[in-house]
Amino acid sequence: MPRILAFTLSAMALFSTSVRADLVVLQYHHVSDSTPPATSTSVSLFEAQLEMIDDLGLEVVPLLSGTRTALQESNEANAIALTFDDAYDSVYTTAAPILASRSYPYTVFVNTNAVGRPGYMTWDQLEELAGREGVTLANHSTDHGHLPRKPGESSRQWQKRVQESLDGAQQELRQRLDINTPMFAYPYGEFDAALEAHLSDRGWYGYSQHSGAIGIHSAPTRLPRFPMADAYGQLDSLENKLLSRAFPVEAEDLPDGVITRNPPILEFALDDPLTVSGLNCFASGMGRIAVNATDDGRARVQAPEAFDSRRFRYNCTHPADDGRFYWLSQPWLDLSQPED
Numbered sequence: 001m002p003r004i005l006a007f008t009l010s011a012m013a014l015f016s017t018s019v020r021a022d023l024v025v026l027q028y029h030h031v032s033d034s035t036p037p038a039t040s041t042s043v044s045l046f047e048a049q050l051e052m053i054d055d056l057g058l059e060v061v062p063l064l065s066g067t068r069t070a071l072q073e074s075n076e077a078n079a080i081a082l083t084f085d086d087a088y089d090s091v092y093t094t095a096a097p098i099l100a101s102r103s104y105p106y107t108v109f110v111n112t113n114a115v116g117r118p119g120y121m122t123w124d125q126l127e128e129l130a131g132r133e134g135v136t137l138a139n140h141s142t143d144h145g146h147l148p149r150k151p152g153e154s155s156r157q158w159q160k161r162v163q164e165s166l167d168g169a170q171q172e173l174r175q176r177l178d179i180n181t182p183m184f185a186y187p188y189g190e191f192d193a194a195l196e197a198h199l200s201d202r203g204w205y206g207y208s209q210h211s212g213a214i215g216i217h218s219a220p221t222r223l224p225r226f227p228m229a230d231a232y233g234q235l236d237s238l239e240n241k242l243l244s245r246a247f248p249v250e251a252e253d254l255p256d257g258v259i260t261r262n263p264p265i266l267e268f269a270l271d272d273p274l275t276v277s278g279l280n281c282f283a284s285g286m287g288r289i290a291v292n293a294t295d296d297g298r299a300r301v302q303a304p305e306a307f308d309s310r311r312f313r314y315n316c317t318h319p320a321d322d323g324r325f326y327w328l329s330q331p332w333l334d335l336s337q338p339e340d
Contacts, residue, residue, distance in 0.1 A: 022246045023070035023214040025063065025081045025207065026233075027225040030088050031095040035119075041228050043094060045235075049228065050102060052238055053080055062136060063107040064183060067205055067223065070214040070246070078213065078243060082106040083225060085140055085185055086114065087121045096129065105134030109185035109207075111144040112169045123176055130177050138183040139204075142168045146339045148192040148258065162198055183207065188311065188340060190333055193256040196221040210313055210329035215246025222251065224329060245320045247328035248274065257331045263303035266314050266330050270299050274318055274326075284312035291316070310337035 029039035031046045041049075053060060061069075063081040070079070082099070084091045087110045099106055108129065114120045121129075129135045141147065142165045149158040166184065173179045182204045186195070189209025199206045199221045212224035226241050227233070249268045263283075270276065276299060279291045283303040292300045301314055312332050317325040 022244075023061070023066045023079050023081055024242055024244060025066075025083055025214065025223070025225040026228045027207075027209060028082070028084045028091075028095070028228050029086055030090045031084075031098075032088075032090040035088070035090060037230060039229055041233055042230055043098075045230060045233060046095065046228075047098060048235055049233055049238060050098070050104070052235060053242060054102070056239065056242060058242060060102075060104040062105045062134065063138075064136065064181065064205070067183075067214060067220070071216065071218060071220060073216055080242065083185070083207065084108045086111055086144070087126065087140075089119055089121050089125075092121050092125045092129065096132075096135075100132070103134065105136070107136040107138055107183070109138050109140035109183075110169070110173065111140040111142065111187070112172045113143045127177055130179060136181060136183075137173060137177060137179050138181040138185070139166065139169045139173060140185045141165045141187050142172075144187045146190055147187060147195050148190050148333065148335065149194060151335055158194075162195065166198060166202070189331060190311065191222060191256065192258045192333070196256065208331060210331040211241070211315065212327040212329045213244045213246040217248060217250050218246060219251030222256075240325055241327075243324045244317075244327040245324050247316075247318075247326045249328065254330060258333050258335060262306040262334065264332050266301040267294065267298045268328075270297055273321065274299070278318045279316055280318070281314055281316040283307075283314055284309070289314070307332070307334065308337075310334055310339070 028041055031041050031043060033042050058078055058080050061079045061081055063083060066079050066081045082104060087108050091108060116122050126137060130137050145165060147162055147165060184199055184204045185207045191206065191208060196206060205223060206221040207223045207225055209227060210224050211226045214223050253268050276291055276293045279299060281289050281291050281301050283289045286303055289303050294300050314330045316328045320326055
């Protein structure tokens with residue numbers, strides 16, 4: 001049995017709940033009007049996003065329980081989870097009071113080496129947050145390094161580096177804050193199959209930075225989140241994201257994203273209710289791209305030209321029968337490109 005599928009079945013057996021729904025996870029970094037725009041959500045936009053969640057009558061749930069529920073069975077009613085990467089101090093000073101006023105739960109992913117540095121929370125602030133109702137702290141590595149195996153890196157070197165980053169952060173969170181949450185956010189959203197196997201071995205859920213909802217077809221070690229920085233979280237597109245449905249294709253049918261050709265090819269099964277004519281696919285920086293059917297009835301998606309960036313996406317949507325959209329984002333990673 002494939003490792004990821006085995007983890008999914010184990011999670012289904014261990015955890016049950018009466019509420020079942022697709023889960024839409026929103027990803028934030030800074031909530032501030034003065035931090036870098038690429039990773040910041042303005043305070044006014046953040047408040048407007050939360051107001052839209054409330055207006056739509058969507059429940060905000062803890063990430064861990066919401067993930068476990070969504071992996072078991074889909075339903076018409078979506079749930080929302082809120083996450084913050086890197087433990088920036090604006091989460092403590094700005095986002096936390098706003099969320100507390102609404103009694104919304106949320107998760108902060110901590111890269112432990114950065115704690116206490118300028119612009120980041122201190123261990124005392126993290127300890128205080130951890131004691132608040134509805135707040136979860138989880139692992140974002142020790143040093144926010146690029147974790148997929150580097151070109152020319154030996155297997156032994158890579159194994160040592162990954163183990164130190166994953167387990168070192170988990171150990172520090174456990175020792176300092178008595179936290180051992182089985183969740184991990186990939187730095188930069190980068191992962192490959194070997195890194196997923198490390199998370200699966202530890203029984204951890206893995207969250208990336210490609211968009212879409214979590215549902216019964218999702219893999220627990222490559223879970224999507226919608227980025228909510230100003231460039232991506234505008235209200236004119238937010239409702240479709242909040243109401244999106246998990247794409248009805250098994251995660252095992254999708255590649256891990258490390259490219260072997262550029263531009264890469266994405267293929268997946270066109271099972272009911274998917275049709276080629278209903279798919280709209282887009283490539284990072286290129287706009288809409290063609291979707292074709294293969295001779296064996298699969299969808300085939302490929303950008304018209306090569307990419308020159310380290311990370312990029314194919315995003316595909318398809319109408320659902322309730323006016324919402326199934327949403328798939330396939331992340332790609334070109335290891336030949338320099339690290340950030």
